[in-house]
Structures are given as structure tokens and as C-alpha cells.
Amino acid sequence: MVPVQGQVERxxxxxxxxxxxxxxxxxxxxxxxxxxHGEVVADLWIGQDPISGKDWDAESLAxxxxxxxxxxxxCVHMLVERRRLDLDAPVSEYWPxxxxxxxxxxxxxxxxxxxxxxxxxxxDAGIGVDELTDWSAxxxxxxxxxxxxxxxxxxYYHSLTWGYLAGELIRRVSGKSVGEFLAAEVCxxxxxxxxxxxxxxxxxxxxxQFHRDRWPGAAEVKAALGGMxxxxxxxxxxxxxxxxxxxxxxxxxLNTRVGHAAEVPAGNAIGNARSLARMYAATIGxxxxxxxxxxxxxxxxxxxxxxxxxxxxxxxxLPVTHRFAHGYELTRPVSPMLGEGSxxxxxxxxxxxxxxxxxxxxxxxxxxxxxxxxxxPDPRWQPWLAxxxxxxx
Numbered sequence: 001m002v003p004v005q006g007q008v009e010r011x012x013x014x015x016x017x018x019x020x021x022x023x024x025x026x027x028x029x030x031x032x033x034x035x036x037h038g039e040v041v042a043d044l045w046i047g048q049d050p051i052s053g054k055d056w057d058a059e060s061l062a063x064x065x066x067x068x069x070x071x072x073x074x075c076v077h078m079l080v081e082r083r084r085l086d087l088d089a090p091v092s093e094y095w096p097x098x099x100x101x102x103x104x105x106x107x108x109x110x111x112x113x114x115x116x117x118x119x120x121x122x123x124d125a126g127i128g129v130d131e132l133t134d135w136s137a138x139x140x141x142x143x144x145x146x147x148x149x150x151x152x153x154x155x156y157y158h159s160l161t162w163g164y165l166a167g168e169l170i171r172r173v174s175g176k177s178v179g180e181f182l183a184a185e186v187c188x189x190x191x192x193x194x195x196x197x198x199x200x201x202x203x204x205x206x207x208x209q210f211h212r213d214r215w216p217g218a219a220e221v222k223a224a225l226g227g228m229x230x231x232x233x234x235x236x237x238x239x240x241x242x243x244x245x246x247x248x249x250x251x252x253x254l255n256t257r258v259g260h261a262a263e264v265p266a267g268n269a270i271g272n273a274r275s276l277a278r279m280y281a282a283t284i285g286x287x288x289x290x291x292x293x294x295x296x297x298x299x300x301x302x303x304x305x306x307x308x309x310x311x312x313x314x315x316x317x318l319p320v321t322h323r324f325a326h327g328y329e330l331t332r333p334v335s336p337m338l339g340e341g342s343x344x345x346x347x348x349x350x351x352x353x354x355x356x357x358x359x360x361x362x363x364x365x366x367x368x369x370x371x372x373x374x375x376x377p378d379p380r381w382q383p384w385l386a387x388x389x390x391x392x393x
Contacts, residue, residue, distance in 0.1 A: 002046055003046070004019055004045070005044065005046065005057065006058060007044075008042045008043075008044070009040075011041075012034070015032070015042045016042070017387075018383035018387040019032050019044050019383070022384060023046045026371070026380060027050055028050065028210065028369030029046065029048055029056040030046055030368070031044065031058060031274070031364075031367075032044045032045075033272075033278075033363070034277060034361065035280070035363075037360040038286050040277075043274060045057055045058045047368070051207075051368075052207065058274055059272060060205060060206075061198075061202065061205045061206045061271060062209060062270065062351075062367070063209050063254045063260075063268060063270055064271060067345050067353045067364075068267050068347070069265070069266055070328055070344050071186075071265075072182075072327070073112065073327030073345070074283055075182055075185065076166055076169065076326075077293055077300075078186075078292060078293065081293060084173045084174065086108065087108050087112070087300070087326060088107055090104060090105060090106065090108075091106050091111050094172045094173055098143050100144045101144055101147070102147065103151065105151070106151045109305060109326055111166070111169070113324045113325065113327070114322070114324050115151060115152050115154070115155050115305070117312070118142060118165065119156040119157060119159070119239070119240065120159075120161060121141055121160070121239065122141065122239060123235065125141040125145070127141050129249045132246070132264055133261075135167075135177070138161075142161060142164060142168075148236040150312075153309075154309055154311055154312035155310075155320065155322070156315065158266075159243060159266065160243055160266050162266050163178075163266030167263065177263055178263055179197030179263045182195070186279060186292065190279065190287060192271065192275035192279060193205075193274070194272075194275040194276065195271065196263050196264075196265055196268065198260040200257070200261070208255045208368065209254070210369060210370065212369075213371070217248070218241045218244045221241060222241055229317075230315065231314050236312060236313075236314070236315060240315070267347070267348075271366075272366055273365060273366040274364075276364030276366070277353065277364035279362075280353055280362035280363070283362075301325060302328060303325055305324055305325055321334060329343070329346065329354075330343060334376060335377065336377055338356040338363075338388060339389070341356055342356045349370025350370065350378045350381075351367060352365045359392045361392065363388070
């Protein structure tokens, strides 16, 4: 077995042991970084790259999938704190074209919390994998789109579209793209190796992601939904199946230079655990003189927005498995984090980054092997999460 590399502070030695145990059967590579009260208490990495053969260490970079949404949400809340955005204001106040097709009343809060009725591109919009790297095409498809359900009345994960929606808000308000804002306002002040839109000069550091398991395709998902009596010709279902159809080829795209260079804020942030943990630490406290969000902004950002809501019809027979605040995920069975108060985001295949203000803890876990079934917590998280919970008492 490849040994764990890195350091832990006194009192956190058990985190190293738990991380090693969690990664014992993992074919790929992983990083784990933990901050407490603005200081690093664990900075660990392990494994190797079976795909490209690249070396792996704490400075290696990997695609972070939907952990990217938490990164983008942090940028949004910096603008909220600066009073450039108002969570209760209509999106159309900042993005006038968005008011089309009955969307004039959709608020920033509804958009951020996956309640806007735009969970997938319209099935007839012609947005496929090739268009995901074209910001203008994606935004132009969303602005005139009629919602897939009455906004605000239900919740459904905006897995791809969320990044363009939140990112366009950032662009309209700040004049910078998501990647530009992230670089100037978050990464440069904190010295992070984290990008949405990776410069070519950093490409050599990226280690590819991989998955051995076959995931159900659109045809299989359609058959399963039909078997449950769901109308598979409903517009929402057709749109959702379109997203499923782009998933596997989309993951392949994210292993290419084109996929790294584009800005896809719902899923293509590229970075490492060190940088993600440091970013989250700076949302809940000062890190080397930098603090990104005030306590008041954090408390507002992590207020539950979807508790008690169902999925929209005809998918309302499916259980709701997500819990959202204003762009961040909250603790739930699939992602317990460190319990109530935690906010952050997981990413397909096992990535995870979050903060827990009450304990002063910020955590990031990055990996290259996309395992996990999405039904329960990733088994690679559980040992060290249990140890952290015990240490914090």
C-alpha cells in the first residue's frame, strides 16, 4: 500500500490513520486538508494516477465536479455582502433578458436554491455536450426559456444549468466572468491553486479523473421512470433525460484541455484540497489576514431554502435527496459533513468541501477515482469524518 504523505498537528494524529484506512482499497489518488480557526491541522495525500502515470502530491490538481458550485456560491455571497446583489430581488433586476417567458418574478434566492424551474436546458434548445463550453450559447438558451415548473413551488437539482445562471448574475453585476472574479477576489488574495477556466500554464499539474463502474444511461433511466408510471414524454422528464444523456460524455470532456479551459461553474473548477479548504476557512474566519464573508453573510447564506418542498410533477413521486441553502448544500444523509450548521458542496465521484462555523473547521477532500453510488456517504469520507466528530467532541 502507498503510504500517506503530509502532516497533522498534535491532537489530529487519528485523522491520518483514518485517511489511510479509508483509502486502502482506492485505486486512485486523494488529498485531505483540514483547517481549524484559520490554521492547517491536517494536510494529507495518498495514491497514484493509474491513467496518465503523473505524479501525485498535495499540489496536484483535479477536476472538482459539483464542488464547483460551492466555489461559485462563495463568489455570489461576496457580492451579496457588498450589496451588489440582493437575495430577495428579482434576477431580472440584474439580467433584464431573464424576465422572458414568465420569469420576471424569480428571485436570486430561488435561482440559487434550485427552485427556479430551470433544472435542465429545454429539450428542444439544442444544447448538448459540445455547447457546454460555449457560455454565450448556454446563457442565450436559458434567458428566454419557459420554466419547467412554477418557480418557487418545488425543488429539483439544477446540475448543469445552475452554474450558467449564477455565473451570469456574477458577470452582470461585477463585469467579470466567474473565473475572472474567482481569480481576482478569492484566489489571488489567498494564494490558491483553484480555477474555473484553467490557464494553459497550469495544465501539466492536472491529474485525470476516472470511473470503472458503468452508470445508467438515458435509455435505462427513461425505462425506470416509465416503470414507475411517470410520463416520460413530459417536458420536465425529457429535459432531465437530456441532462443524463450528456453526463458520461461530459465527464470525458472534463478530462480534456478544452474542458479545463472553459468556464462551466456547475462542475469544472480545478484545484486541490489545500486550496478548497483554505477558501472555506476564509469564509468563516480570517486566514492570513483575509476573510471572504462576514458572520452575518455566512448565517444568511446557509439558511435552509428547500426543506419541506417536493420535486415538481411528474417527478414528485421520487424522494427529495438534496437540501439547499443559497447555493450551498446543507447536511443530509448522502453528505453529513460535520452535522447541522455545515455548508458546502459535494461533487460526483466523491469530492467534498465544506465549513462548519460552530467548530471553526473547514475541510476539503479531492480524489481522482469516481466511485460511490450517490445513495449514502462515500465510504472514503466516513472514517475521517467520524474521527473529526470525535475530536471536536
